[in-house]
Amino acid sequence: VTLRIDGVLIVPMDGPPSSPLGEVRPGSIRIEGERIAAVGELPPSPGESRLDGSGLVALPGFVQGHVHLCQTLFRGLADDLPLLPWLRQRIWPLEAAHDEASLRASADLAFAELLRGGTTTVQAIETVHGTEQAFLAAQACGVTAVIGNCLMDLGESGAPACLVQGRQAALGECEALRRAFDRQGRLHYAVSPRFVLSVSEGLARDAADFAAEHGLRVHTHACEHPDEIATVRERLGRDYIEVLQLQRLLGPRTGLAHCVHTKPSERAILKATGCAVLHCPSANQKLGSGIAPVAEYVASGLRVALGADGAPCNNRLSLLTELRAAALQQAMIAGPGAWPAAQALHAATRGGALALGIDDAGCLVPGMRADLVLADLDRLGVGPGGPLASRIVYSADESCLRHVYAGGRHVVRDGVLQLDEAGIVAEAGRQLEALLTRAGLAA
Ligand SMILES: [Zn+2]
Numbered sequence: 001v002t003l004r005i006d007g008v009l010i011v012p013m014d015g016p017p018s019s020p021l022g023e024v025r026p027g028s029i030r031i032e033g034e035r036i037a038a039v040g041e042l043p044p045s046p047g048e049s050r051l052d053g054s055g056l057v058a059l060p061g062f063v064q065g066h067v068h069l070c071q072t073l074f075r076g077l078a079d080d081l082p083l084l085p086w087l088r089q090r091i092w093p094l095e096a097a098h099d100e101a102s103l104r105a106s107a108d109l110a111f112a113e114l115l116r117g118g119t120t121t122v123q124a125i126e127t128v129h130g131t132e133q134a135f136l137a138a139q140a141c142g143v144t145a146v147i148g149n150c151l152m153d154l155g156e157s158g159a160p161a162c163l164v165q166g167r168q169a170a171l172g173e174c175e176a177l178r179r180a181f182d183r184q185g186r187l188h189y190a191v192s193p194r195f196v197l198s199v200s201e202g203l204a205r206d207a208a209d210f211a212a213e214h215g216l217r218v219h220t221h222a223c224e225h226p227d228e229i230a231t232v233r234e235r236l237g238r239d240y241i242e243v244l245q246l247q248r249l250l251g252p253r254t255g256l257a258h259c260v261h262t263k264p265s266e267r268a269i270l271k272a273t274g275c276a277v278l279h280c281p282s283a284n285q286k287l288g289s290g291i292a293p294v295a296e297y298v299a300s301g302l303r304v305a306l307g308a309d310g311a312p313c314n315n316r317l318s319l320l321t322e323l324r325a326a327a328l329q330q331a332m333i334a335g336p337g338a339w340p341a342a343q344a345l346h347a348a349t350r351g352g353a354l355a356l357g358i359d360d361a362g363c364l365v366p367g368m369r370a371d372l373v374l375a376d377l378d379r380l381g382v383g384p385g386g387p388l389a390s391r392i393v394y395s396a397d398e399s400c401l402r403h404v405y406a407g408g409r410h411v412v413r414d415g416v417l418q419l420d421e422a423g424i425v426a427e428a429g430r431q432l433e434a435l436l437t438r439a440g441l442a443a
Contacts (some may be wrong), residue, residue, distance in 0.1 A: 002407070003031045007054035008374060011388060012039065013349045014363040021389060029058060031370040034407040038366055047395045056402055058386065060362050061120025061371030062319040063352030065305025066257040066278035067221075069134045069147075070095060070103055070127045072110040073432045075311035076386070083225035083287050088158040091312060094162040095127040097439035103130045105351060105424075105431035107137035110317060112424045114220050115141065116417045117318045117398050120371035120406040121353060123255065123278070123307070123362050125150050125192045125219055128163045131173075135181040141419060142406035144369065146356055147175050147191030148183070148219055153203045164236035174302040175212055182216065186369075186407055188358075190217040190255075191427035195224075196232050196243050204247035217253045219278075220244070223266070224258040225289040243264035252396055253357055257307065259297070267300065276303040276355035279347070281325035282316070283309035291329045295339035298347075305352035306344075323393045324349050325412050370408035375400045 006028045015022035026044040044050075056368035060391070071091065078090035105127075114122060123146040124363070125132050128225075138145035157163040160438045165173070174191060182189035191211040193199040199207075211218050223240045232240050241262060244250050252274035262270070264353055279294050298304055306326055308317040323344055330339040347355075351364030361369045375396060377383060382395045404412035411418050436442045 001033060002045070002048040003408070004044065004048050005029045005031070005051045005053045005058065005372075005374070008056050008058040010058045010364055012364040013060050013119035013346065014288070014365050016400070017320055019231060020342050020350070021062040024388065029364065029372065031405065031408050036364060036366055036368050036370050039364055043098070045363070051403070052416045053403070055376065056374040057377050058364060058394070059373045059375060060349040060364055060368075061373055061404065061406060062116065062118045062348050063121040063305055063356065064119050064307045064319055065123050065255055065276070065352055065355055065361055066280055066307030066309055066319075067110065067114075067122055067124045067317060068122045068126065069107040069110040069137070070098060071105040071106070071310035071312050072113070072317070073102060073435065075309070075315045075378070078312040079288070083228055083289060084231075086287060086313065091310075092163060092441055093441075094435070096162050097435045098127060098130060098440070099134055100130050102431040103127070103133035104137055105428045107134045107280060108141075108424050110311070111137055111141045111143055112417060112419050112421060113317045115143065115404055115411045117320065118373040118401050118404050119319050120144060120319070120404065121356065121358060122146070123190065123219055123305070123356050124148070125194070125271050128152055130167050132180065132314070133178055133184060135177070135187055138187060139185070142359055144186040144358065144407065144413055145189050146188040146217055146219070146358075148190040149177055150192050150194040151203060151207055152194050153200050154197040154198050156375035159198060165288045167200070167206060170203060171206055171210060174207070178214060178216065182214070188217065190219040192219045193249065195228070196220040196240060197228065197238070201247060204249060212248075216250070216254070217255065218249055219255050220249065220257070222256040222259055224284070225259060225287065229261055229275055231309060239263060239266050242267050242421070245269050245273065255305070255355060256410055257309070257386040258284065258289070258292060260284055260292045270302060271300055276305060278305050278307050279326060280309040281322055282330050285325065287313055291333050293333065294326065295330045295334040298339065298343060303351060303355035304347045304353035306347050309404040318398060319348055320396055320398060327393050341387070341389040345389050346392050361442050370405050372403070372405040373401055374403040376402050
């Protein structure tokens with residue numbers, strides 16, 4: 001299937017760090033199947049269909065480097081708590097009550113929301129069991145997804161018994177998911193230890209070896225909240241990043257969510273090992289964790305992606321919300337201009353894709369995945385003037401997104417999600433009710 005999108009202002013996001021938007025110019029975009037075939041002044045070609053994009057700005061689909069699809073059902077159920085009580089009192093008991101149907105409903109709800117908000121590439125840590133449901137949901141809706149089952153073999157942090165898995169069972173689950181889904185089209189498998197306090201040193205090292213053996217990505221949390229960091233130091237006698245390094249979990253295929261509080265020595269390890277930082281500004285703000293020094297990370301050469309984290313700690317899964325929060329927070333801690341809007345937009349697109357090790361997404365050039373957002377920026381609250389990056393980062397919201405393509409699939413058309421939105425929302429409601437009954441939390 002060939003489609004030509006005409007009349008758009010193309011923001012390719014393929015420029016150097018000094019001007020990441022690349023050469024912004026009016027033109028057309030041709031999509032063939034799942035890929036961008038051509039960009040620029042394109043003559044009509046026979047048999048292709050056409051979308052009139054007059055007045056719209058074409059951007060690459062957004063990338064979110066850190067979410068929890070399985071927590072989307074729990075939006076609003078764990079508010080107003082810091083990290084460790086948030087996990088122990090709310091998230092773990094709720095995750096423990098999931099079954100296959102509720103996991104699928106949660107992932108479907110998340111993907112519908114993500115696609116509606118222009119996010120076409122996602123990296124997710126799921127719960128201990130049933131992660132195939134997240135892969136199946138991703139397969140069905142067109143996103144590019146990097147997904148992992150979370151590894152937890154220590155119960156002493158207060159996790160329910162059914163979320164604590166023996167080392168062999170955990171590795172068996174990793175291998176089954178890797179075989180079934182890794183590098184199947186748009187799907188990738190990532191080895192995903194939950195965080196230092198829930199994974200034994202033995203399992204962490206086995207997981208690192210497994211990832212190295214198969215060339216897999218590693219996705220985990222690190223240095224999120226001061227209390228968590230203090231507990232790691234107390235229990236293991238070392239700094240957080242140092243622990244992960246000794247467990248051999250760090251390297252260029254590793255993405256670390258948060259990295260809010262890191263010492264200079266830990267930053268040196270991040271840089272030396274080439275890890276990517278997955279920055280979740282709204283979640284860090286809501287859980288009172290702090291503000292990650294992202295401007296400094298980027299200036300030191302680290303790759304950075306943005307992410308909403310889970311619905312219960314945000315409570316949105318909107319990349320545009322994260323973009324604005326990220327840019328405002330850096331102005332607060334590093335000064336206005338330390339991380340300009342154009343650089344934030346890079347983290348949301350090409351930079352985010354590269355942080356996840358996905359080199360064929362995040363920019364509008366031929367050969368890339370046909371992941372596109374067509375935005376209307378000539379509307380109330382977003383103009384009338386100002387640089388494009390400023391309008392997108394500081395002003396735009398999801399009502400600006402007119403069309404979204406994920407791998408060439410038209411998933412948002414004229415502002416309307418092309419999935420069964422009402423059915424997905426209704427099923428999520430039914431599954432939440434059943435889950436709360438299983439958890440003993442029904443009203
Ligand atoms: Zn997280």
